[in-house]
Amino acid sequence: MESTGMRVAVGQRTPGSPGTDPLGWRRYLAFAGVVIYLFGQAYDTYWHARNVSFIVEPPSSLWTIHLGIWLGAAVTAAAGATQLRLSGFRVAGVLLVVGGGVELAGFFLDMWKHSQETSLDFYHDLVWYGFGVVVVAMVRLEAMRRNRLGAAHRVNRPGP
Numbered sequence: 001m002e003s004t005g006m007r008v009a010v011g012q013r014t015p016g017s018p019g020t021d022p023l024g025w026r027r028y029l030a031f032a033g034v035v036i037y038l039f040g041q042a043y044d045t046y047w048h049a050r051n052v053s054f055i056v057e058p059p060s061s062l063w064t065i066h067l068g069i070w071l072g073a074a075v076t077a078a079a080g081a082t083q084l085r086l087s088g089f090r091v092a093g094v095l096l097v098v099g100g101g102v103e104l105a106g107f108f109l110d111m112w113k114h115s116q117e118t119s120l121d122f123y124h125d126l127v128w129y130g131f132g133v134v135v136v137a138m139v140r141l142e143a144m145r146r147n148r149l150g151a152a153h154r155v156n157r158p159g160p
Helices: 004-010 025-050 059-065 067-082 090-115 121-155
Strands: none
Touching: 025 059, 025 067, 025 090, 025 121, 059 067, 059 090, 067 090, 067 121, 090 121
16 A cells, blocks of 8 residues: 555645645745746846946836846735635735735835936835745745645544
């Protein structure tokens, strides 16, 4: 008789079986949003290091420069929205939506200030505050996922 642990180890999971990821593709979408966002921030840092100036960039340039940032924030918020109806994952979903929303608000407010040929550091900081909420959400998501996987394994384990 084949054990659940062996099926999980070799990647042969059936939907609803113990060890099946309760989030599935939603978890991958959330991580993809975080990775895209971080690569966007890395590119933004690289771009600013290569283009040092005290002239405020127009919003049209910001779309290109910050593409990874706002795309990652949008994917993260969308990933959170997919979790709002999942029992046990609603808090993580809300935190992802809020964090991604704060990141996007910081980005768009910064673009608005740039359209006025000025800048405000708080809007740049707002993007990172949103990311802090996303980090908390991802920790919550992984903790809840781990609890669910462990509980499913304990319930379906044969023997005393």
